[in-house]
Amino acid sequence: MVSLLPRAPYLASIPKSTSSSSSALRPLCMSTTSAAAPTAAAAPAEAAPSRQRKLPVLLFDVMDTVVRDPFYHHIPAFFQMSMKELLESKHPTAWSEFEMGLIDENELAKKFFNDGRSFDLEGLKTCMVRAYEYVDGVEDILCNLKQNNYEVHAFTNYPVWYQLVEEKLKLSKYLSWTFCSCTIGKRKPSPDFYLHAVHHLNIDPASCIFIDDRMANIEAAFSVGMIGLHFTNAEVLKKDLCSLGVEFEHVHQGQMQVQ
Structure with missing residues (x-):
């Protein structure tokens, strides 16, 4: 111990x-x-x-x-979802895999949502950069x-x-x-x-x-x-x-x- x-x-x-x-x-x-x-x-x-x-x-x-984390307010707004809706629809491990360098941002875009829907990856990054302070x-x-x-x-x-x-x-x-x-x-x-x-x-x-x-x-x-x-x-x-x-x-x- x-x-x-x-x-x-x-x-x-x-x-x-x-x-x-x-x-x-x-x-x-x-x-x-x-x-x-x-x-x-x-x-x-x-x-x-x-x-x-x-x-x-x-x-x-x-x-x-x-730094203020944009995840709790800006990202749900970007997807036009509530936080509850976002948590229920996103892949459970994709972000943590991205954090550990196990997948790149292109792979993240493919599996971010459980149903595989596409989204504007560059738009998401722009949203996050705007929110960083x-x-x-x-x-x-x-x-x-x-x-x-x-x-x-x-x-x-x-x-x-x-x-x-x-x-x-x-x-x-x-x-x-x-x-x-x-x-x-x-x-x-x-x-x-x-x-x-x-x-x-x-x-x-x-x-x-x-x-x-x-x-x-x-x-x-x-x-x-x-x-x-x-x-x-x-x-x-x-x-x-x-x-x-x-x-x-x-x-x-x-x-x-x-x-």
Whole structure:
């Protein structure tokens, strides 16, 4: 059984009287204003020995955490259906197969609906691109994390259309599209996806903060020893990150380090 107690290097500098507190050490899944705030220290970066790797590393879900998901409102409207009608008529696994890169968009178009009906695929993509926008307040958080030199990665269930999100919103200004289900071939909440991220980053899982709007995905992060934050809105997220010692001091643009 994997321990849920953080063992992260960035917690190593906490005095024993604080680090022994269970409230300070347990993984978080909600606002935690009462928890002791660990101090973020640095650990050696494997890729660049002359520099230090700033911890924690942050993994962000994308849809409905960073970017508004068009699925619940815009896509039913595009098909002129209610959500209930759409869920009843769409193929049960086609989208998840597309998310994992098992089928391409042409195959998706063929099997999106159970009855095989055709639809305007390019029109659907245009509808989705039009709907993509940042969740209120989250871009400011990402910008501040970037300015304070934190390592931030997408950790998302999404098909190759993540490239459409990038073209519209330029998320790569703030994070790396490192962990997308379509390129990794795994989906949340499979623990294998989380373990892949830990191994790829070569990091203790408790040095990762994972942010997602779905509790099932947060619980999967707990199962491999990550710290998890359940996203509800940007204000709560910022408070939760601060409670974990993440720095939000303003950095002038001229002071921002190019990574």
